[in-house]
Amino acid sequence: MLDSVLLALIYGILQGGAYGAIALGLSVIFGVTRVTNFAHGAMLMLSTFLYYELFTRFGIDPYIGILLVTPVLYLLGMATQKFLITPLLKKERGTTQDPASLLLITLGLGYAISNLFMMIYGSDYKTIPTAASRSYLTVEIGDFLFTTQWSRVIAFLAAFIIGFALWFIINKTELGKKIRAVSQNRDAAAICGVDVYKTYAVAFGLGIAAVAVAGACLSEYYFVQPQVGTLFGTKSFLIVVLGGLGSIPGAILGGLIFGIVESVGAQFITSSASSMLTFILFMIMLFIRPSGLLGKGGKV
């Protein structure tokens, strides 16, 4: 019993890393632009389909495909900000606009993207049979043999790589200085000569690029299907709120907690019911500390 829980724990940590990797982009976008991007899951799904096409048509492994897909998704993120969100933000000035509109527009975008892919590809489950998904890592733990795909391990590590890259860009570069300035005070940054909307677009692009990298890792072991986005999109939100909206370590920590709760919980109740635990955890967290585990305090 204890051993199986231990195994579940390890699986949970690996899966949680992948969750964290996906949630990172969302957290960055919220931290900078204050936009809750409900299209996040759809963009993840979109990237996995691009990897799928690259693999089936040209035989390009998703890990290499990152070099091609990430710039595309970066541009897509920038375009989303430029054509959908910036017009709303500009309209917001001076008038009391419905704060729900930002939320709705991304929700609509997510719906449009995921159902567009539903129309093109149908609801069949596809997999990308790459080398990493077919080679296994085996570790002996006590009496048990722990076996997992290498691609899962890579996805776990990717969370830290993406997290570090984002942290580095935001905290150590000139661009990051602008991003931080804008996220702290939009108007003050504008006075200092920062092009606010351009910086928003860059930040949005960065967040989407991050999810494209996570998408590559995910597509190496998970199936590719239009509804995948909804599943991971919702989870990312819960994770990001749990860890603290806008916090990079928070996203990874939240992801790990989610993975562990889901995986260990499945040892005691059915696996679909164990995802209920994560929802409950999320709601309790919101009512106790809405700013999340590592988020900055303040009114929600």
Place this chain on the structure above:
Amino acid sequence: MNTKEHSNFFQGKVFAILGLLILLIVPNFVDTNVQIVFILILFYALCASCWNIVCGFVGELSLGHAVFLGVGAYISSLLLMDCSLSPWIGMFIAAAITAVFGVIVGLPCFRLHGPYFALTTIALGELIRIFVENNETVFGINLRGAMGLVLKQSGNQFIAFEFANKITYYYVLVALVAVTILVTWLIKNSKLGFYLTAIKSDPDAAESLGIKLTKYKLIAMGISCFLISFAGTFYAQYFRYVGPSRIFSHDMSVQIALIALVGGQGTVFGPLMGACLLVPITEFLSEEFGGTLPGLHLFIYGIVMILVVLYMPRGIFHPVTKLFKSIEAKLFSFGKKSVQKGEK
């Protein structure tokens, strides 16, 4: 508007009355397939109007309203199946329980705002859906898990809320929608409505004036849940089946919210107008392309959502009424004889 000499009750309302008459009379003379579309229009109008009471007036975005629809449907159906209680009585019991449930849920949720509130309602919806799908029995009540509730067909019985022809269902729905719209109108023109509007435009200012935020939000929530539960009962009785993966789904919640938002949140007739616009489109699309292009109607929903937020953030209600009023004014200024032309 009513400054002209002939100003009376009908001034500026000709097209609205015409539209309502179409909704009332036309379903009698069309075949069953079109009647089904009319029923769906009013069903979604009903749900969206209920959503509008809490979200349109309070200004928080609930993306989990399908939960209350589902709870209403489940309670009245279970009462019918297990206790053989007529749905006409069951729907009031269901409505009362749903209202209490809504208030209990609302109590913690209304402490949150904006995206946090929306996320919590999404999480709640998913939580309830997974719970019902995975549990056969709860406290000795047979929920039948993911199978859903299948209501027996017993033929044309008024007492069992079961009718042989669609048109009777339709008029039941007309009555429900009329009640909901009346309630919305009453709220809008009552103290409660003013409180809610104040809360929506500036919660802090409203609170400093002595308006108890949570209290009035919860009252609105209770009314909304009470009414949407009727829609749930209707859903169960009309389709004779309640499936948790549909009635509790995120898609359902989003559809309800979208129809109200497109129609015009915070307006009395907006949700009805939104349903009249969106439901026929989506029904037509899923009928025509459902087999070859799955998801087309949801794709259109997404696009419509984006366009509405960008270009008509207050919904279509005000632009459309303005348009019709100007058409009407033109028609009247050219003399009475051209009135017939306005009918479409």
